[in-house]
Amino acid sequence: MPPSLSAVAEVRWLTEDEQTAWRSLITMYTRLHAQLARELAAVSDLTYGDYGVLVALTDRPEPRARMYELADDLGWERSRVSHQVSRMVTRGWVRKERCDDDRRGSWVVLTDRGRGAIEAAAPSHVESVRRLFVDRLTPAELRTLTTLTQKVLTTLD
Amino acid sequence: MPPSLSAVAEVRWLTEDEQTAWRSLITMYTRLHAQLARELAAVSDLTYGDYGVLVALTDRPEPRARMYELADDLGWERSRVSHQVSRMVTRGWVRKERCDDDRRGSWVVLTDRGRGAIEAAAPSHVESVRRLFVDRLTPAELRTLTTLTQKVLTTLD
DNA sequence: ACAACATGGGTGATACGTCACGTATTCCCC
DNA sequence: GGGGAATACGTGACGTATCACCCATGTTGT
Secondary structure (H helix, E strand, O other): OOOHHOOOOOOOOOOOOHHHHHHHHHHHHHHHHHHHHHHHHHHHHOHHHHHHHHHHHHHHOOOEEEEEHHHHHOOOOOHHHHHHHHHHHHHHHHHEEEOOOOOEEEEEEOHHHHHHHHHHHHHHHHHHHHHOOOOOOOHHHHHHHHHHHHHHHHHHH | OOHHOOOOOOOOOOOHHHHHHHHHHHHHHHHHHHHHHHHHHHHHHHOOOOOHHHHHHOOOOEEEEEHHHHHHHHOHHHHHHHHHHHHHHOOOOOOEOOOOOOOOOOOEEOOHHHHHHHHHHHHHHHHHHHHHHHHOOOOOOHHHHHHHHHHHHHHHH
């Protein structure tokens, strides 16, 4: 290879198939997410962020969590959790209690109102996820999707 | 089926495999997007939104487009394009010109500065997409991903 | 005991996405 | 050719995501 060409590594542009796959993923995810958020908003007072936090709380043995636990469970930044939870406190879905074990920390506790909201919204939301996504795919496609996403996630750590 | 049970349709909750696939997709997409945006910001002055618009412009025969064309190409809402483009005008990546054919419309035109920015940033960004995503997948996985996303996109219209 | 560092959490600024709404222009059909 | 519907685009408000910081409390090594 001539020196004039080896000075800068050649760019390996995406092939057409790779372009298509990559762009389709972006388009699909963006629109799917927007549609799910719209349908959730139409049947409840919950935003998509609210829903995620409430699910994370109800997934626990006790319906409460430390801030950093929510961040870990949701894969969110600490700051994002902080903003989200303080909005949810004003809306009444959760409340905060001080943590005696570690006085830097605090507990996020599901309120009765929050439990009612998530239990009312979950069936409809699951139905949306089925109708728009899961039921459109074959079991084989779902399996491939899982292995594929896990591979990518591994390299992201 | 007893009337007491048929009054409300049973909820078809997600199976564990379905849950895993769905949650993995969300996690992967969110983190991948965040990481790509970080790497793009580290090597250029472009946000991810800027990048998308500049690519859409350079993909055209002439480096300019109507607002609604950008919206169609990117799959964005009109309003989103409007906000994004006006930010990009102040940053100097594009400029707007009035459209003589249709006086409601306007042209978004790539500036020299915009062309320079996208040409400088593209190789690095493509390398990021390869390293974090495309090169992690087999050709078969990429094909499955394409058909899968297309199926979902079809039902979203 | 105390310094140095790590961890849990919060805040303000900025950018972004969506909705609801408004205005100007063009299209189309009777 | 006139009037209603559709189209192209913009704007302001609101909720949200991220970054760069900040402080308070814990932990560790000496």
